[in-house]
Amino acid sequence: MTWFSDPEAVARYAEGPVRLVPGFESLQRMATLLLAEHLPGAANVLVLGAGGGLELKKFADRQPLWRFVGVDPSAEMLKLAQATLGPLADRALLHEGYIDSAPPGPFDAATCLLTLHFIPAEERLRTLREIHRRLAPGAPLIVAHHSFPQAPADKARWLKRYAAYAVDSGVPAADAERAISAIAAQLPVLSPEADEALLKEAGFHGTELFYAGFTFKGWIAWKDR
Structure with a gap:
């Protein structure tokens, strides 16, 4: 989306999620706690859609032994992520691009927050499969994005x-x-049913809904051991 390449719009990015995503700060906290269930010590975490750096900073603040690889297609958003991280930036390697730009891993966990709703279903499935391929056995994936019924009246x-x-x-x-x-x-x-089906088709299991805020939903799912 061209919005993410506009420096002035990007500079205001942090205002948006707080105002528009119900429980945004709590979503980040819950994601951190869910990851920590599986990652009690040092870990390498893949963050897809890392531009802006809001979840990167939350994760890094709360878990000093975690290191990160962040991927985002917007150079401007990655600049903002670097600035948001500040002195924590040396714990994150940032890559401009899509999932194919991410290193092969294996990663101990992955997150994709407020991102997948930009990706059409076919490409979303491929993206989830590529995340799955980069995860270590038994690793968790956390996703959260717009997901709501698509029948016209419900929508x-x-x-x-x-x-x-x-x-x-x-x-x-x-x-x-x-x-x-x-x-x-x-x-x-x-x-939500289609989102859960895509996670299953991509190879994830044990999918659990952990967050719902009006049009937004969040799940944790797992790669087989």
């Missing part, structure tokens, strides 16, 4: 709830309406 209802939350967070009503129109027209959002 309209959930998008109106997203807009209502945005307005309640201080977003002008006209901007919120434009946002849901753009989501409906441009984002290849899937239903």
